[in-house]
Amino acid sequence: MNDACAIRLVHARRVWDSRGRPTVEAEVGLEDGSLGRALVPAGASKGTREALELRDGGARFGGLDVLNAVANVNGEIARAVLGQRADDQAALDERLVELDGTPNKARLGANATLAVSMAAAHAAAASHGVPLYVYIGGPDATLLPLPQIQIFGGGAHAGRRVDIQDFMVVCPAAGSFAQALEWTAEVYRHAGLLMQARGAQSGVADEGGWWPVFDSNEQALEALVAAIERAGFVPGAQVAIALDIAASEFGRNGRYTLGLEQRELDADGLIELLLRWIDKYPIVSIEDPLAEDDADAFARFTRAAGQRVQIVGDDLLVSSAPLVRQAAANGAANAVLLKPNQRGTLTETLQAWESARSLGYAGIVSARSGETEDTTIVHLAIGWQAGQLKVGSFARSERMVKWNEALRIEERLGARARFAGAGVFGRNPVAGR
Ligand code: PGA
Ligand code: ZN
Numbered sequence: 001m002n003d004a005c006a007i008r009l010v011h012a013r014r015v016w017d018s019r020g021r022p023t024v025e026a027e028v029g030l031e032d033g034s035l036g037r038a039l040v041p042a043g044a045s046k047g048t049r050e051a052l053e054l055r056d057g058g059a060r061f062g063g064l065d066v067l068n069a070v071a072n073v074n075g076e077i078a079r080a081v082l083g084q085r086a087d088d089q090a091a092l093d094e095r096l097v098e099l100d101g102t103p104n105k106a107r108l109g110a111n112a113t114l115a116v117s118m119a120a121a122h123a124a125a126a127s128h129g130v131p132l133y134v135y136i137g138g139p140d141a142t143l144l145p146l147p148q149i150q151i152f153g154g155g156a157h158a159g160r161r162v163d164i165q166d167f168m169v170v171c172p173a174a175g176s177f178a179q180a181l182e183w184t185a186e187v188y189r190h191a192g193l194l195m196q197a198r199g200a201q202s203g204v205a206d207e208g209g210w211w212p213v214f215d216s217n218e219q220a221l222e223a224l225v226a227a228i229e230r231a232g233f234v235p236g237a238q239v240a241i242a243l244d245i246a247a248s249e250f251g252r253n254g255r256y257t258l259g260l261e262q263r264e265l266d267a268d269g270l271i272e273l274l275l276r277w278i279d280k281y282p283i284v285s286i287e288d289p290l291a292e293d294d295a296d297a298f299a300r301f302t303r304a305a306g307q308r309v310q311i312v313g314d315d316l317l318v319s320s321a322p323l324v325r326q327a328a329a330n331g332a333a334n335a336v337l338l339k340p341n342q343r344g345t346l347t348e349t350l351q352a353w354e355s356a357r358s359l360g361y362a363g364i365v366s367a368r369s370g371e372t373e374d375t376t377i378v379h380l381a382i383g384w385q386a387g388q389l390k391v392g393s394f395a396r397s398e399r400m401v402k403w404n405e406a407l408r409i410e411e412r413l414g415a416r417a418r419f420a421g422a423g424v425f426g427r428n429p430v431a432g433r
Contacts, residue, residue, distance in 0.1 A: 004032035005087045005127050012073035012115060014066055017042055017370045018398040019206065022066045025372075026073055026115035028123040030086055036122025040111045040341055042370035044206065045156040045165060045246045047292050047315035049323065051344040054109025069109040077108065077116055087124035093117050093347035100344075110344030117345040118376050132376065133409060136383025144177035144410050145381045145389035146170055146420040147403065148242045148285065148364065149184045151191045151227065152220050153205025153393065154212045155246050157369050161205075162212040163258045166244035167220050168390070169228065170284060172422035173238045177410045180419070181394075181403055183231070183239055188394040191227035206369045207392030208399050216261055221281050236282030244287035245274070248315040251291035267297035271304065278309055284425065287312035287337065299332040310335045310362055310425040318342045321355040328359040335362035335425070338386060340377070353384055362425055364388035371398035375405040382409060387424030 009029030017023045017039075025039045042053060054072070056065040080099045084092050096113040100106075105113055125135035133141045148168045155165030169187050174180035191210055195201040200213035214220045225235050233239040247270065250257050256265045265273065267290060274289050286305070290298040292315040302311050313333035317323045319342040327333050336356040340349045353363050365381035367390065381389040389406065392399040410417045 003085060004030065005085045005124060006031045007081050007084050007086050007120065007123075010073060010078035010081060010116060012070045012112070014070050015039060015372070017372050018396065019370045021064050021370060022061055023370070023372065024066050024069050024073065024111045024115045026119040028086060028116060028119040030123050030127050032127055034123050034127035036086070036119040036124070036126060038115055038118030038122060038376055039372040039374040040115050040118075041368035041372060041374070042111075042341070043339070043368040044370065045249050045315070047248065047318040047342065049292070049318045049320065050342040051105040051110035053111050053341065066109075066111060069112040072108045072112040073116055077112060081116065081120075086120040087127065089117070089121060089124070090347050092120055093345035096345055097348070105344040110341055113344040114341050117347070118340065118374075121346055122376070131409070131412075132379035133382040136379060137385065141383045141385065142413055142416045142418050143382065143385050143387060144406060144413075144417055144419045145365070145387055146172060146424055147177070147180055147184070147406075148388060148390040149188070150207050150209040150393040151188055151224055152212045153207050153209030154220070155249050157206035157209075158212055160259055162214055162217050162220055162260050163250050164217045164220065164243060165246035165249065166207075166242075166287070167209070167212075167224050168242040168244070169224070169239050170242050171239050172284070174419065174421075176417070176419045177406055181407065183233060184394050186231035187227050187233070187239060190230040191223065194223060194227055194230065204393070204395055208395035209393040214260075217258065218277070221277060225281060240282045240284040242285035242287075243283060244312075244314070245289050246315070247288050248291040248293070252293065254294055254297065256291070267294055267300075271297065271301045274301065275304060278305055283309055284422070285310035285312060285335070288314050288316060292316050295327070295330060295332055298327075299330045302332050302334065306334050312337050312364060314339075314366070317352070319349050319352045321348070321351040324352050324355045324359065324361065328361070333361070335364060337390070338363055338365045338380070339368060340380070341368065346380070349380075350384060353386060362387060364390050367391040367399070367402065373398060373401050375402055378402050378405040378409070382406070387420040
């Protein structure tokens with residue numbers, strides 16, 4: 001087959017992520033000489049219904065090596081996709097799904113399949129001679145996402161120093177993506193100075209947010225508001241707060257244990273606490289407010305707060321179209337977090353977004369806590385017109401590489417660039433029922 005876009009070469013190797021752990025990198029080469037490369041990220045606070053990340057087990061690197069996933073790419077997957085067109089992403093991804101043969105990539109590993117799925121997209125874009133976001137989204141791909149940027153990191157990303165995982169800011173009043181970053185840079189800097197002044201600056205957490213030396217979760221919220229003010233912004237009007245509670249990490253069977261404050265809440269107790277925070281602080285978005293096994297409470301919270309704030313399903317939805325449809329039927333969440341490695345192919349992740357969008361949900365393309373220099377998700381956020389992007393804090397190059405890539409794209413789009421303001425927040429499609 002000598003089609004210019006036919007896959008001629010597939011090669012994977014083991015590389016290292018931002019936590020110093022092994023991960024999979026794949027390269028896909030085409031008949032016309034185009035080459036694409038992609039690296040796979042890894043989560044720490046993973047949803048139980050995510051596609052399986054294949055790890056070798058045993059003693060080496062704490063069992064986290066990925067030599068089997070690498071071998072699966074170089075052997076079985078390579079043989080199956082050689083000659084396939086890289087620019088028919090749906091057919092290529094379907095081939096990967098069929099080849100694996102399990103509902104959750106348990107045989108080949110979602111880290112193996114995603115590396116190939118993403119590398120093929122990069123190769124196809126190169127072959128077409130356009131940046132990936134243009135290849136994916138065409139001439140309509142002009143919407144720069146509203147970034148959710150972490151200021152304090154907590155939960156599983158900071159040794160559970162505080163229970164809440166992400167204390168983030170969003171800048172819906174900024175005039176451009178570039179300006180949103182400028183504002184965030186000042187907030188991040190002032191948050192660091194504030195911690196220093198309190199004698200509480202102890203480095204950064206996994207995603208680069210300041211290490212959360214606080215006596216309570218609420219103290220982190222107070223510090224965040226103070227940092228926004230010291231940076232010279234009006235909390236709420238200019239710079240607002242987004243939280244990832246990541247409640248599956250401290251809640252099971254309807255019981256939630258706030259380790260820092262040494263108290264246990266039931267679902268309604270946690271809902272009450274979050275509603276109080278929404279009243280008191282300029283919060284515009286809350287992710288995983290309840291645990292993944294507490295769908296009814298998730299829906300109750302959505303009914304109570306979904307008209308006022310964006311309610312994001314991460315562990316609840318794991319970038320799965322069927323789970324998005326189920327949540328919509330139950331009235332849970334009004335936005336979906338989109339992490340390609342939760343599914344293992346680009347096409348399945350896009351299907352989750354298409355389902356969500358058609359049901360009135362907002363979308364946030366997201367990195368993982370274990371990241372690399374890969375910038376694919378930035379192109380997905382713009383190409384898919386998701387409207388929002390979450391990649392961690394405003395420090396560490398595995399985060400900055402993504403913000404910087406979006407800056408380049410905004411500059412390249414010039415006058416055609418649009419910036420997603422507050423209008424991108426989801427509204428609960430079933431609220432008020
Ligand atoms: P993870 O965290 O990558 O560790 O799952 C990110 C998130 O929960 O959004
Ligand atoms: Zn999350």
